[in-house]
Amino acid sequence: MTLASNILFFGPFIKASRIDSYFAVASAVGLIYDWALTFGQEVELIWKKRWSLMTAMYLSVRYVGLIYSIIRVLLFIPVTTAVSPGGYLALDWMCVVTNAILGVIMIARLYAMYQKSRNVLTFLVVVFLAVNIANGVLAGIIMKDVSGEIVVLSGMYQCIVSFGGDSVFLGSVTWIFAAVWELVTLCLAVWITAKHFRELRRSSAGGIIGDCFTVLIKTHVLYFASFVPIACFNLAYLSPITQVEPYSMKRHIYVGFLQIFSLAGKFVLGPRLIIGVREYHARLVTDSDAATSVTSIVFEKHVYDGKCSV
Template identity: 55%
Template sequence: MTIVSNDPSWWPVIEENRFSSYFIVAAFVAVVYDWALTFGQEVELVWRQRWSLMTFLYLAARYLGILSAALTVLSTLPTISLTDTDWIGVFVFAMLWVIIITRLHAMYQGSRKILIFLIATFLAVNIFDGVVVIMSTMHVSGEQYILSGTYMCQFNFPEDALRLGSITWILATVWEVLALCLAVWIAVKHFRELRRHSAGGIIGDCFSVLIKTHMAYFASFVAVSCFTLVIQLSPTMLADEYSLETQTLNGFGQISTVVQAFVLGPRLILGVREYHAKLVANSDAASPMTSIAFQERVHVSTNSSV
């Protein structure tokens, strides 16, 4: 159904749609710029290397990110639905968590207990997320508007969709905090052992790279969670969705989500591969290492037993 109106009462809606489009375009530009900036590294460190699970995860996260950002920019067109980008987001974040699980499994020297624990929690959270998206998309309805010559779509979600969305973000936040704590714990443990045995060097540098890339990714996730939860749980924001504050928080939340998933996510792999490539090029000391973090099963030899 298409509604055509020139009623001035719709002008706040038109302004909100125009204002949010600036952030959408900015997020798309950020993804494309980062892709262009790292394309040379991608060719050397991904396309020309032996293909593995991490290769497919990197390419999927990178190019699904560009597709998702482009679809969001085109979401005002009749043929593009926001539910398309919702499903892309679910798949990409699931892949990012697989990357993090692989990193943690490697950092814990292939511990089966850690792997089982991470997979169990990963499945629980992602199954819940998938059910929420299915429930939301099954009951979503949409209308097309042409307001004062401006085309836009309005999607109406079920009443409990907002509450379920808040729960999914809370669960995701708990999982991310848990993953960060596990990474920091094992890194601190390794650094202490290396200092005790005066055996720093390659192993310590490898863990430093892993922690730095993880911390950057986690910081972005914290920003996304804060923006999302404030908007979804604040009565003031919910009461006035067209206010400048609400629109601005929505915009920065969208940019943070895109940067986390489609910029920092792929860099979880690219950063460590870059470190490994430099290590191989500059030192023969890399040869005894079975494979540093994502080349593509990370096992770093230390004196610890996990």
């Protein structure tokens, strides 16, 4: 419903909306800049290679992130804010889907690192389904209680979105589930990496496989390291203390930085989970052209046979 309202009464909301728009533009520019920097690698390592599940995962995360950032900017344009309630819901579901895709990428990486162990795959799939089904249900409950109202302030459309019910508590639960999943995958990655490094000290192929596992664990640890502060910030934001003044400038600056970090974790570091390993493989193929036939055989056996392949 559209309302004509006094601009003085909605003054704090207008200031908060302006701050949100600044951060939305900043995050969009950051994602587009990162895409431009890595587009050359993307063409060589993704588009020109044989298509696979990981190719689809990479493209989904990368371009969903770009679409997400563009939609967020459009929501602050007066012409498009009339549909912003549905736009906010679309953004929330895009995050849910992206988290599920990143979970599939993690399963594929750990499955390869554990030499295609069915037990590990079964365990990961069970935990993944439990976490994502629970988070999907909770997200549906939260979004069911979301309400949006269009107000006209000095001839400009603005949307006020409010969350009802136990959205604060349910939101904190979803982040706890997500943190459990990230912690499980990190522990499994560190465990198998340490085990392989011990075994490969006595192996002639230790340099090849050791470097490959180094690439995997570095990208995984970097991704997890970005998740920890994001989770803490989200839990702090969902606390009742931050809900006292919903349109305060400090609160929206906090939310703005939180969204930038969250988008960077999902849509910048997420694609690098794949492209980092692809880059290592491409460099290894180039180096192997000048190596001996024995090195080439070791490379084929250990790298392309599923141990480090994404």
